[in-house]
Amino acid sequence: MLEAINLAAVRGDRRLFAGVGFSLQGGDLLYVQGANGSGKTTLLRMLCGLVIPEEGKILWSQEDIRSEREAYLQSLVYLGHLCALKDDLTGLENLRITEALAGEEISEPRAMAALQGVGLNGYEDLPVRVLSQGQRRRVALARLALTQAPLWILDEPFTALDKASVGSLKTRLEDHLEDGGMVILTTHQEIEIKAAVIKQVALAEY
Amino acid sequence: MLEAINLAAVRGDRRLFAGVGFSLQGGDLLYVQGANGSGKTTLLRMLCGLVIPEEGKILWSQEDIRSEREAYLQSLVYLGHLCALKDDLTGLENLRITEALAGEEISEPRAMAALQGVGLNGYEDLPVRVLSQGQRRRVALARLALTQAPLWILDEPFTALDKASVGSLKTRLEDHLEDGGMVILTTHQEIEIKAAVIKQVALAEY
Amino acid sequence: MAFAGINWFKYSSPASFYPVAGKMIPWVASVAVILAVIGLYFSFFVAPTDYQQGEAYRIMFIHVPAAWMSMFIYVVMAGYAAMGLIFNTRLSAMMASSLAPTGALFTFVALWTGALWGKPMWGAWWVWDARLTTELILLFLYIGFMSLEAAIDDPRRASRSSGLLAIVGVVNVPIIYFSVKWWNTLHQGASISFDKAPSMASTMLTAMLLMTFAFWMYTIAMVLYRVRCEILERERHSEWVMALVEERK
Amino acid sequence: MLAVLRCVMMRDLILAVRRLSDVLTTLFFFVIVVSLFPLGVGPEIEVLRMIAPGVVWVAAILASMLALGRLFENDYRDGTLEQLLLSPQPLSLLVLGKVMAHWAVTGVPLVLVAPLLGMQFGMSAQGIGVLLISLILGTPAISLIGAVGAALTLGVRGGGVLVSLLVLPLYIPVLIFGAGAVEASVSGLGAEAHLSLLGAILVLALCFAPWAAAAALRISLD
Amino acid sequence: MLAVLRCVMMRDLILAVRRLSDVLTTLFFFVIVVSLFPLGVGPEIEVLRMIAPGVVWVAAILASMLALGRLFENDYRDGTLEQLLLSPQPLSLLVLGKVMAHWAVTGVPLVLVAPLLGMQFGMSAQGIGVLLISLILGTPAISLIGAVGAALTLGVRGGGVLVSLLVLPLYIPVLIFGAGAVEASVSGLGAEAHLSLLGAILVLALCFAPWAAAAALRISLD
Numbered sequence A, B: 001m002l003e004a005i006n007l008a009a010v011r012g013d014r015r016l017f018a019g020v021g022f023s024l025q026g027g028d029l030l031y032v033q034g035a036n037g038s039g040k041t042t043l044l045r046m047l048c049g050l051v052i053p054e055e056g057k058i059l060w061s062q063e064d065i066r067s068e069r070e071a072y073l074q075s076l077v078y079l080g081h082l083c084a085l086k087d088d089l090t091g092l093e094n095l096r097i098t099e100a101l102a103g104e105e106i107s108e109p110r111a112m113a114a115l116q117g118v119g120l121n122g123y124e125d126l127p128v129r130v131l132s133q134g135q136r137r138r139v140a141l142a143r144l145a146l147t148q149a150p151l152w153i154l155d156e157p158f159t160a161l162d163k164a165s166v167g168s169l170k171t172r173l174e175d176h177l178e179d180g181g182m183v184i185l186t187t188h189q190e191i192e193i194k195a196a197v198i199k200q201v202a203l204a205e206y
Numbered sequence C: 001m002a003f004a005g006i007n008w009f010k011y012s013s014p015a016s017f018y019p020v021a022g023k024m025i026p027w028v029a030s031v032a033v034i035l036a037v038i039g040l041y042f043s044f045f046v047a048p049t050d051y052q053q054g055e056a057y058r059i060m061f062i063h064v065p066a067a068w069m070s071m072f073i074y075v076v077m078a079g080y081a082a083m084g085l086i087f088n089t090r091l092s093a094m095m096a097s098s099l100a101p102t103g104a105l106f107t108f109v110a111l112w113t114g115a116l117w118g119k120p121m122w123g124a125w126w127v128w129d130a131r132l133t134t135e136l137i138l139l140f141l142y143i144g145f146m147s148l149e150a151a152i153d154d155p156r157r158a159s160r161s162s163g164l165l166a167i168v169g170v171v172n173v174p175i176i177y178f179s180v181k182w183w184n185t186l187h188q189g190a191s192i193s194f195d196k197a198p199s200m201a202s203t204m205l206t207a208m209l210l211m212t213f214a215f216w217m218y219t220i221a222m223v224l225y226r227v228r229c230e231i232l233e234r235e236r237h238s239e240w241v242m243a244l245v246e247e248r249k
Numbered sequence D, E: 001m002l003a004v005l006r007c008v009m010m011r012d013l014i015l016a017v018r019r020l021s022d023v024l025t026t027l028f029f030f031v032i033v034v035s036l037f038p039l040g041v042g043p044e045i046e047v048l049r050m051i052a053p054g055v056v057w058v059a060a061i062l063a064s065m066l067a068l069g070r071l072f073e074n075d076y077r078d079g080t081l082e083q084l085l086l087s088p089q090p091l092s093l094l095v096l097g098k099v100m101a102h103w104a105v106t107g108v109p110l111v112l113v114a115p116l117l118g119m120q121f122g123m124s125a126q127g128i129g130v131l132l133i134s135l136i137l138g139t140p141a142i143s144l145i146g147a148v149g150a151a152l153t154l155g156v157r158g159g160g161v162l163v164s165l166l167v168l169p170l171y172i173p174v175l176i177f178g179a180g181a182v183e184a185s186v187s188g189l190g191a192e193a194h195l196s197l198l199g200a201i202l203v204l205a206l207c208f209a210p211w212a213a214a215a216a217l218r219i220s221l222d
Ligand code: HEM
Pocket: C060, C063, C064, C067, C068, C110, C111, C112, C113, C114, C115, C117, C118, C119, C121, C122, C125, C131, C132, C133, C135, C136, C176, C177, C187, C188, C189, C190, C191, C192
């Protein structure tokens, strides 16, 4: 489904990586590995179409993602280093608005259920500003329970989560993979996720 | 040296914890444990004197930290969830200014060496804005190589670090503990740090 | 609190203050009404007509006590705020925030009656005279205090921040009071002072003092009422409030 | 399609309400800048009437420009802009929604307050009417043009000055036709010509600005 | 002690230079607001001269108020303010350093530009001199008082308007004595009385404002 061919990235004067390629089918898990600053975030943002590759191209069902942008984005969820939450809105509002912008109108009870699914019962109506670091992350992660998109691109999703949440996120990822979804992941923690096919891309210090 | 007696914290309508107490001597490591939102960050900020306890008090060498504020702050380093870096300044400038404000003027070569110590050779003169998440964290952590303070209070210091950096931070903490320093730590990752005395404070869901 | 012996802070605990305040309100309120009735009678029927200003001067019996109260309440409020900041007592902060609306009301009344009075006396509703300006600033300080408190979600931070503002604003009060002395302005100088004999008729003085006491009692009654609401609001999760609610049901 | 436009608008409107300050600051500013003039000029109604259109228009442009910084900046910092770019909807539509919300919270209050200010300057009812129409046509154009500048300079050091430099020249035609329309109507000439030019600018801006701003955002987030 | 003061100032000055835009925006604003008046009023030098002190002073206060939002907000967001609070130096000293830097980048340019604007209004050399002195005494007081308001409203919903609400009343005396001094000198009365009052306000503010702002910061970060 997703195919990356000979990707290269340049930042400032530095060439971060080159010749990166892989292909991903339903049920596949891809680990992007590398030290800090090796370009993992850059690669993931490239796969989302946010960064334009210096070389190479990215195909989704055989089509270049830049020509079939809207269809591609429909099947994609990206969670980056930042939580992408509005401090002044409550968790509930944040979740519903994010989903609406991603093209899915979520009813309030469903959004509530998703927040409770990440263990935020009782915090749904607090402005995100007052939540703890891990709670903020969990609001962002609640999207994963609502989305229909097959391709999840997650940049260090386990950051700031406590053990219970790490466990439940892990299960969610495994369920998604079992259902034929795809996951692209970076993480510096050792967390073992079961999947039919596990692939790796290692970004070396260039 | 550091003694906390019967601390309690209230946020909004919620009582986060109560009756928290411990005492710490040179060489001791204290783990603060608890799920997301259980009040770890609040406790650490309280120990720094940023949050005023609802009940209880905190003593440093038998003196209340609020009456002996300046002496206490002199012997303290706190690193929080935020990196406390100015995006527009370079790593070098950030480090030198932070240290100067903490009361120590650092010469440029020393600061350089500290940055290189956390593996940022070649990135010293880039504005922090363009650094990767882990590199930013490392700029913040470079302080630990420069400070004389015996008490380190670290809120999830391992976040965003790659394995090599986690290892070297771990060694740094162990060295500090061996030299008679104190470390207070929260982390959701399983990282074993050797210390003469390891204490734990567990914050339960109240 | 489980301390043995005398507990000086007993009545600074909201739980014990709440019922005491409840018992006091009707008494204080009745005294306020009685004093106001007598005071108004003195002001409008007993006090002699002024030989310079005619009948218009009678507005003084509202204006001056209101102006006094506006300043006095501010100082008391700042005092409570300071106590709340220093001793971290919950009740002081609640007292400060209950005083603010009444203080603002009296400030407004002083400004309004002053303006009404200014038209016949100076020929203008308003001049940028030192006392008038500083009194206006006082009104803004009250409003700022209330808005700041309302804007902050966390009640602890709300009362601390607004308390600090109240303390900062206290510099304004002596300026209001002494402005007529320091600057040569349109506004009347002090007619009552402690070091020399009152310069006005004793019935006038009686009327003014009666009105002042009436305002005072009104303030106390209002503040007790408001502080009770405040206590319930802020302590709604505490056991004694829950017990109280159960009892009422 | 329209649902997503509504959603972006609602989002930004809710945020504006939560931070009412920003909205009021703009309005406050507009009113103060305009009100300073009668204070300064003194109460000669003839002079006031003469300068009114120019003053109101300049103040309106300044006030909108002040608010421009907030259009994308906050979303950029907290990562929500990135997510907006990943929405499967056309980005220019989303930008349009944001600009419309921005106009609703900065432009509309100006438009609503302008008649009062006009009266303060002794303008005739007709003059006020034309002022209103010119502002209704002109302020959205200002927001649209400003969006392009704001998007271009996102996260660039020294962004603010650059925006002003880029955007101010583009504002000049709006200012000329806007103030011109009112002046023409006050002095008895018809305002139609000016107003239709203003309308043309608005239509042009509506067609191109969201698209250009969207492209600029993509570049800024690369 | 002084080293740390210098350090905070240097830091904020470097940051201001890196984001020159913000500095220029304030100045730009001041100049535009002031310059609008002669355009509006027309070239009658008598009228201009009369309104000049008030106009310049109001514009200066508005411009400084605009810049207040940035005094602590950015440091608050990126966590550096927290670290500042953990410095073993007296916090009021650090606040003073920040305020001085803020004044250097917002107040000083206004002071430098003011004579030019004064000339534009046909003020006499003596009047301009007094204007300059009054601004030199007044603008730091404005920055100091503003710091307290900014610290109190840090991270509060609707912060912007609240700052104006809290701070404007306290600005009134500065405005009255500042504009008063220039007017007195222009009309031949001595400006000394006004200037010394302005000086007194500055001294008061210097003594109390850093301390109050420091206390407010501690509360806001609790
Ligand atoms: C809006 C306009 C006015 C304001 C804001 C105002 C404010 C005040 C204030 C704050 C006080 C109490 C100060 C003190 O205790 O010394 C006061 C007292 C007084 N005011 Fe006014 N005033 C205004 C107008 C007037 C006018 C027009 C008059 C009469 C000509 C007047 C006559 C007095 C008198 C006689 C006192 C009592 C002074 C004393 O006995 O100490 N006021 N006013």
